[in-house]
Amino acid sequence: MLDTMTMTKVLGGFCGALLIFLLGKWGAETIYHVGGGHGDHTQAYVIDTGSDDAASGDAPEVDFDTLLASADVAKGEKVFGKCRACHKLEDGANATGPYLYGVVGRAVDTAAGYTYSGALEKVVDTWTPENLSHFLESPRGFAPGTAMSFNGLPKAEDRANLIAYLDSTDD
Structure with missing residues (x-):
């Protein structure tokens, strides 16, 4: 065939x-x-989107102290949901990560009963709000060699709200 x-x-x-x-x-x-x-050829219809000289998506950088002063503790509690998988707020209750009760103002690597990697001691001495903000933005970028596997919080507002919440939990 x-x-x-x-x-x-x-x-x-x-x-x-x-x-x-x-x-x-x-x-x-x-x-x-x-x-x-x-x-x-010219375009038949042009949509005016504003000045060509305007900054493209670059928002002015706000001072962290200003953000912290206007931080919302309730929003910080929601952000803490990301931390809850590895950290606890009860004093002395370590989990995968150290307890975070009283972390704002506390000396680095001093949570009782938790074994640290030692990477944080090389970078800072005390967990000030500014140090916490830099660490929470990118833990491995701030303290290379840290055992914390969290990617970080890129929004400064989220970090400020979280720090305000952590600061409010220890009376």
Whole structure:
């Protein structure tokens, strides 16, 4: 059943389909190609989005003390949900990470009963709000070699709210 005429028909069918696809591609490029490379074309309708000199997405950097002064403890409690998997707020109750009761103002690596990696002692002495903010932004970037595997909190507002919440838990 497989003779020369059948093979010629099959090959002709594939060549015809290829020709249709190539012609379709050429037609689509002709219709939808912007500019077309033929002369200068202006856009028919331009949407004004403001000044071209405006900063693109760069928000002014707010001082961390200002953020901390306006921090929301309730929002900080919600942010603490990310920390709850490894840390506890009860005094002396260590988990995967050390307890965080009284961490604001506490000396680094002093949670009783917890074995630290030693990387934090090389960077800071005390957990001030500024040191906590830098650490929470990127733990491994702030203290290379730390055992904390958390990626960090990129938003300064979240860090300020969390620090205010942690500071409020130890009376």
